[in-house]
Amino acid sequence: MSDLAAFAAGLAAGSIRVVDLTSPLSSETPILQLPEEFGQTERFQLHEISRYDDRGPAWYWNNFTTGEHTGTHFDAPVHWVTGTDEDVASVPPERLVGPAAVIDCVDRVADDPDFLLEVDDIRAWESDHGALPEGGWLLVRSGWHAHAGSQEEFLNADEDGSHTPGLSPECARWLAEESPVIGLGVETVGTDAGAAPTFDPMFPCHSLMHGAGKYGLTQLRNLDQLPPVGAVLVASPLKIVGGSGSPVRVLAFVE
Ligand code: MN
Secondary structure, three states, X not given: OOHHHHHHHHHHHOXXXXXXXXXXXXXXXXXXXXXXXXXXXXXXXXXXXXXXXXXXXXXXXXXXEOOOOOOOEEEOHHHOOOOOOOOHHHOOHHHHEEEEEXXXXXXXXXXXXXXXXXXHHHHHHHHHHOOOOOOOEEEEEOOHHHHOOOHHHHHOEEOOEEOOOEEOHHHHHHHHHOOOOOEEEXXXXXXXXXXXHHOOOOOHHHHHHHHOOOEEEOOOOOHHHOOOOOEEEEEEEOOOOOOOEEEEEEEEEEO
């Protein structure tokens, strides 16, 4: 049997499952909020064109407006000033499919919403599960998706800023410059920790990962249904010409 025939047989038999890692995209989807002196991203919004009515008797359809970086979305290298000019339409399709490593930080984030993943945590994970996958993704399972029902809870901000988990600057640098993965996936509103505006460099996951030509995925969920190793991830952003990012449907194949 060919590899693809075996894959199709596995899907049909249920020995390979498809897990949807995407959060629902609606006007309720929480969005990033920057300090008010900066431009702001928009919520997702449907605008009805017709619904089996005098505007279109047999059809229902909508226009929609959204920020590129709204909901579960893909960050392309051109998003950041340090990045290459690779926009979301230019990402090679081979780089949209790859192995996923999942690191579980749920308990530590439950104790500390400002939890930062360190290189040593990834080293410890690697001693249990092997090296991070070449050309693959590191997915950080924080449990933060549980807060996605409320903008306020999801951003978890006070006068000191947002309190959400992420990577330390050193860990972001290692992931960008030394690890073999091509992307970082998280459950939070962006790939960086809530405190990242105060880090050096500022927003290190964006600055260093995009600087290295790597990618980001945000607002993932259902990471609890993935094994630490062995899942294959498919990320399919819209092919927006010149786009810095795009809402994305993220699926994982799991044996
Ligand atoms: Mn983004």
